[in-house]
Amino acid sequence: MSSKKRYTITAALPYANGPLHIGHIAGAYLPADIYVRYLKSKGHDVAFICGSDEHGAAITLRAKKEGKTPQQIVDENHTIIEKAFKDFGINFSIYHRTSSKIHHETAAEFFTDLHQKGAFTQETSEQFYDEEQQQFLADRYIVGTCPKCSFDGAYGDQCEKCGSTLSPTDLINPTSAISGNTPVLKETTHWYLPMDRHEVWLKEWLDKGVLDGKQQHDPLKWKKNVLGQCRSWIDNGLQSRSITRDLDWGVKVPVEGGEGKVLYVWFDAPIGYISATKQWALDNNKNWEDYWKNPATELVHFIGKDNIVFHAIIFPIILKLHGEFNLPTNVPANEFLNLEGNKISTSRNWAVWLHEYLADFPDKQDELRYVLTSIAPETKDSEFTWKDYQARVNNELVAIFGNFVNRTVVLTHKYFEGKVPVLNTVSVEEQKVLEQITTISKNVENLITQFKFRDAQTEAMTLARLGNKYLADTEPWKLIKTDEEKVKTILHISLQICNALSVVFTPFLPKTATKLARFLNNPTREALKTGHQINQPELLFQKIEDEAVDAQIEKLSTREHAPMQKSKPMKEEITFDDFTKMDIRIGTILTAEKHPDADKLLKMTVDTGIDTRTIVSGIAEHYAPEDVIGKQVSILINLAPRKIRGIVSQGMILMAENNEGNLAFVSPERVIDNGGEVR
């Protein structure tokens, strides 16, 4: 228990493409910071590693848009993010960045090493290519309509509207984000990581915690959501994933044939933990290998649930392939934090930005830390509301914690000139109170080591509750008239509780704990000695006024929520002949039912005037079957039939789409005979 261990703790690398919001903090950085502060307070040797993830096409794309270099973009964001972390009090050993030289070297070395070991395959495939710009288009450089939600501005790797993971060829009407042209498919060769080769050992490692025949971790200590997600991935069969991209921003592929190609961000980013550790070791005269290669060192990754597969499957594969490296002993992934009833969305600007909070609520880092830990999405998605923030600060921090400290310190000054009075005879009840201080402190520690930060913080608050109850039970303000010696004992114990509060809250509320230690004039936080002079207190916490939270709610609701919606550029010019090739008719939907094997598809029969045919269409999320029967619609009838999810669809129903991605039928303005031509 008391032996000192070495820990490498990482927190997900923030992508240097935008600022941080409270969801990031609650999900990864705050729990990591609490854990690290706790470990350090116990004297363990901890490297707390984080940094900006600065590669990837989203950054080059944005650079292009803003007329800057990618380096300028990441420099700006890195500075903002680093400052926000620092101001908020996330206490990294190092906050590094993946654009650094040491990272490029480290990542390249990993690639070369794995390449030499034959860990990769090379595959040639067709990728979109912009002929005018003479370059392959990375996934992010392709914009089109999301096949899932019909959002118009989806990227080739992801739709930011519905969050779906996509591949560029999934997009409807793909266009090049650089030129607006329609890209063509062209062959290119990339390196792939065949993950299926690793299924057997991964399964044993995840299920039993056994690696190479040795017990490496205890799976019972892993969260259910993490193990469940991983099992789901492995049981479905791991795919080969490409780990290089045609792009000029990132870590250059260091082997023959790699010209013009870089490592894909998810390959290079986790290696950033290692390169950051190397830099930190150089700066602090340490040996980085102690933190990554010594099997006695624990490696823990704090992440959000979107990152589980990378940290619990892909990165371990990379580490194991390289050899000598430790695998994580735990990956405590959190779920997501919602905000005022909706998902946090960067693109819709539905978020509480960390740097804005710090500006709007100066010196209230700990208030936010407290609230975010109270509602940490540890087992399920949770919700932040400003009213709840206010209630928790006012009813818990101010009323229970701050108030107890204040009354104790005020009474000490009032009765004993601010000197810690002597501990006289201790009653049975008081003996119990003293024992409780120890018990609660131990409980808090146990809960932290189990990554139950929410419960741990609640337990820490019970110490303040204990203090308030003790004062209410003993009533020193009455006793002072009759039994000053007893009052000395009461305030002595109360002051020790205050001191214990400054200890147990150190990981959770570091600024408050320091402030409290200052009131007590006790920076070491060892037990207070009789006669010790304490300082004049201020208030530990201020109440949050209605106006302050109302202003925040107002700010959220008045901000522009709709994404910047630009109509897509016109497609290439076509001839009249091109147009007349399409045979579009008016028809009436006769029957409609849900596709038996798909959620988003409706199977319909339509009277086209010339025949009655079956059409399958992806509109089930917009229309119920009974709503569409009898509707007159426009149909492209000479489209080649195609099997969709097992049913042959003969034609396509035309739909119009608005900015929200909602669909509407293109119907004649008055009733037209079925088979009527649209031209």
Place this chain on the structure above:
RNA sequence: GGCGAGGUAGCUCAGUUGGUUAGAGCGCCGGAUUCAUAACCCGGAGGUCGAGAGUUCAAAUCUCUCUCUCGCUACCA
């Protein structure tokens, strides 16, 4: 559709291997108190534990079916 995680008091959440009247904090109502930022302390109300069926002497807890939320995944000309 498949898979994973959830659905427990108004809110945020606990409930271990099934076992007496289902818990905590906050909110609410009532009482007491004045050292304290009208704060603290005591008491109370409030839940058919998502729905239904089954196993059992006994189920929030095990099994099955259904339903809703979140995520991954498939279909989307």
